[in-house]
Amino acid sequence: MTTAVRTEIDPAIETYIDERLAEIAPRVPDNRVTMVVFSGDLDRQLASLVIATGAAAMGMEVSIFYTFWGLSALKRETHLKGKSFKEKMFAIMTPKRLAKMPVSKMNFAGIGSAMLKSMMKEKQVASIDELFAMAREMGVKFIACTMSMDVMGISQEELVEEVSLGGVATFLGDAARSRVSLFI
């Protein structure tokens, strides 16, 4: 039926409509969410994963771009061999994986972080590692910022396998076609 209707339209009109739509269509966002996760704090990382899994559950495409302290979320292990003194310092001071991160507030020697995790468990909220695994299974795309890796002396072998590498152009490419972009 639709095809029948379409064939009746003057090709000149179709061309005209195509031209007019071409002016705006490339700037209309896709059903997509893009986040920069800059912070290495447990609570902010948690917020980003709650948003990521929520958006994926709603059928949105999700990219998380990890940069600076945020890269902690992707660290599988810490290699010290072959690193310069400064690289070692950065390596030791950025925790590996999510479960070891501090909280942005109330972080008295890790009590805040322990309390938050304990409360989440009691309330049966998914833990940060569970959320990360869920996000991965739901197709959330994890990108590690290569410039941050370089500056902080982090190699790809230290990161979890699910991650791809990218620069600021990768982030902007995804963000420019997103309905929601957040810096966390």
Added chain:
Amino acid sequence: MTTAVRTEIDPAIETYIDERLAEIAPRVPDNRVTMVVFSGDLDRQLASLVIATGAAAMGMEVSIFYTFWGLSALKRETHLKGKSFKEKMFAIMTPKRLAKMPVSKMNFAGIGSAMLKSMMKEKQVASIDELFAMAREMGVKFIACTMSMDVMGISQEELVEEVSLGGVATFLGDAARSRVSLFI
């Protein structure tokens, strides 16, 4: 006049245009601003309310989604009765209402916060409580994140009356149709 012009158009063309527009129209944002307020710092909360009242004054729809430490902005009173030890700890360490919040920098025993408030008063900038009241009167929508309330043991009775409750889907529903989304 407009109606007269419209009736002249071939219904097949109208249908074709409708179909073509339906491909992009649902992803074109409304005149709307959505914010996640994650931080409980006075200065960041202040920034969110300045943006909210500014956007409302420009005729935009505004939603603020309060999560984690940001929930402090909505606390009317602190109930300790019936709370677990950990819930009490969270309750005591998150100030009630905006006027008691710390500043993110220079917060030497509250001096930074006092100074900022004193400077705002001198310069006749609206205080944080005035901004909150203004935002409410201008129709800004305040949403408390139910997951955060649950994890931190905050009940609805502890929150101001103007607030509605919502989850990540509520936030994403508003953000996906917003021209501006911010994580503060």
Added chain:
Amino acid sequence: MTTAVRTEIDPAIETYIDERLAEIAPRVPDNRVTMVVFSGDLDRQLASLVIATGAAAMGMEVSIFYTFWGLSALKRETHLKGKSFKEKMFAIMTPKRLAKMPVSKMNFAGIGSAMLKSMMKEKQVASIDELFAMAREMGVKFIACTMSMDVMGISQEELVEEVSLGGVATFLGDAARSRVSLFI
């Protein structure tokens, strides 16, 4: 050729298409990125300039709106004469220019900041002052928030020349027509 095709179309149809597009076109974003830089931390300021120069290199229009502690990035010099005691306090505690900023983490008496700068130099990443100069040359628009200047007692003479002044309406005007808006 295109003109020839266009002249064949019934003006009533053109008018109808114009009307239909006018419903959505004003809300379709331009190829633009707008940031609020609220933080005065070296690492966050760095992230904003990496995004700004990256976006400009990709042909996007970029505005950075500096507010609160973020204003440090624009400070050329600190004037104490004629300031009130509180204004002097703010002036002394907000560093002038980017090179003197602290890092958000690991800032043990400036060691974190020194280390980050030293690592960036070793890895031949542009320094923060180079990035700022690059951004300026690439046409990135720098706006200082007048309300923050007022509250913190900063005058225009204390800011670098490249900056223009604006309020929340300036920010929202740019952000509302941006594909990407970030609060940093």
